[in-house]
Amino acid sequence: MIVCLCKSVSDGVIREHITRGASTLACLVRCSGAGTGERCGACHCDLRRMIAESGANESQSGTQSDSQHNAG
Ligand code: FES
Numbered sequence: 001m002i003v004c005l006c007k008s009v010s011d012g013v014i015r016e017h018i019t020r021g022a023s024t025l026a027c028l029v030r031c032s033g034a035g036t037g038e039r040c041g042a043c044h045c046d047l048r049r050m051i052a053e054s055g056a057n058e059s060q061s062g063t064q065s066d067s068q069h070n071a072g
Pocket residue numbers: 003004005006007034035036037038040041042043044
């Protein structure tokens with residue numbers, strides 16, 4: 001299923017990035033490309049929900065997990 005219509009990013013791709021350590025919306029957006037549609041962001045609540053459902057901690061600022069995620 002496509003989660004981000006603007007960038008054609010599927011739920012499978014999103015889940016893979018979350019599994020790899022994208023535990024914040026900012027990290028997930030940067031790594032997957034989802035949520036970067038110009039003047040859109042309609043999928044952000046879905047992205048947040050998927051992070052929350054995964055059990056990842058979205059309350060962090062994202063800087064720590066960002067560097068960990070981008071390292072691999
Ligand atoms: S649907 Fe994701 S940015 Fe528009």
